[in-house]
Amino acid sequence: MSLNLRNAIIHNVSGNSQDELKATIVDAIQNGEEKMLPGLGVLFEVIWQNSSDQDKTEMLQTLETGLK
Incomplete structure (x- = not known):
């Protein structure tokens, strides 16, 4: 069986809903x-694929800052 x-x-x-999605993310991280x-x-991946170039740049800046 292929999954x-x-x-x-x-x-x-x-x-x-947004609240359910947030709960899923917070739960996974915690x-x-x-x-x-x-x-x-x-x-x-879904966020990235549905983001503008400006949003992607902001995400990358946030990621870079968070990894310092």
Whole structure:
């Protein structure tokens, strides 16, 4: 049986409200479990793909600052 993890994650959160999405993200970060990283990666991929160039630049600046 072939499982597409990306599609499964998107399916699980599709239709969620902003509050539900925020709770999912906060929970994943607070738990700090490695198994949550793919889900956060998929959510970031969706954000990236749906962001303007200006938004992407701001995200990269925030990331760069956070990694210093």
